[in-house]
Amino acid sequence: MNDREFEKTVITYKDQLYNYLFWMTGNRTEAEDVLQETFLRYYKYGDPVENPKAWLFKVARNVYLKRQRKRSREVSLELVEADPVMPGMQIALEREELIRKVREGLRKLKNHHREVIILRYMEGLSYEEIAAVLGESVGTIKSRLNRAKEKLKEKLILYMGVEK
Amino acid sequence: MKEEKARELIEKHLLGEASPEEERELFALLEASPELREEKEEMETLIGALRELRMKAPPGFLSRVKGSIPRKTRYLSFVERELKYAVLAASILLMIAAGIFGLLYRGSQTNEVTEIKQEPRKGYIMQIEPRENGGIYFFTVSEDNSM
Secondary structure: OOHHHHHHHHHHHHHHHHHHHHHHHOOHHHHHHHHHHHHHHHHHHOOOOOOHHHHHHHHHHHHHHHHHHHHOOOOOOHHHHHOOOOOOOOOOHHHHHHHHHHHHHHHHOOHHHHHHHHHHHHOOOOHHHHHHHHOOOHHHHHHHHHHHHHHHHHHHHHHHHHHO | OHHHHHHHHHHHHHOOOOOHHHHHHHHHHHHHOHHHHHHHHHHHHHHHHHHHOOOOOOOOHHHHHHHOOOHHHHHHHHHHHHHHHHHHHHHHHHHHHHHHHHHHHHHOOOOOOOOOOOOOOOOEEEEEEEOOOOOOEEEEEEEOOOO
């Protein structure tokens, strides 16, 4: 891997990884720090990897979990709520309420449920890729995602009822 | 089971992973089931909303990550990347060359003993048995029964 290949990889995956890390850490600065460390590890690793996407997500997850353990605290997503306007979001006015509900619902999910929702529905990772990132079987991921989806729907049920 | 399959197809369709055959299968199922159509709409709304919540890496991130790579790491990475295979090949060649040289050197040895640095102790004799095809000698030390 040369510098140009490294740059290409950063450009390709930085937004996906940042989004995942932001929703898992609940903090922009922390997300950026973890993202930077992830790419540094990728650079130092040097050798080409079979699936860079899964590799990077796995390393990013390990880095953020390690930092989280060091601080020995639960991830607090208060900062997400405290952000009235988040850059990168283009929310149409008529969808604002739905988006707000989904954001609240996502925030209130347990970490392992929120994680699979982000990886599958926001970032479009396949079941096999998610299984590789989390070190679980595909069957476990499928059932966890179903459970997470149901939990999220439960939190949105009022809105969904109005939508129908 | 059928519902599970239908849900899987809906998800694949919404994430753009469904094959043309799966698309046809899904639309046949949707046509036959108002509940499935409702579920598809719900999922479409949910995934659409989730995707609108996606965050982007801050501007200038690429420059920052490049700037954070220590120079030493950059140099070492270059050496590791570009030269490690050359060093490996050179090492293998060196080992092969040393092996060949060793064989040739061994074959060129004569069976003559040029020097014995240490005499056996009194009461013992030393027998020398040269090998026919090599330069290695066997020294057998035994008690001298003639004394």
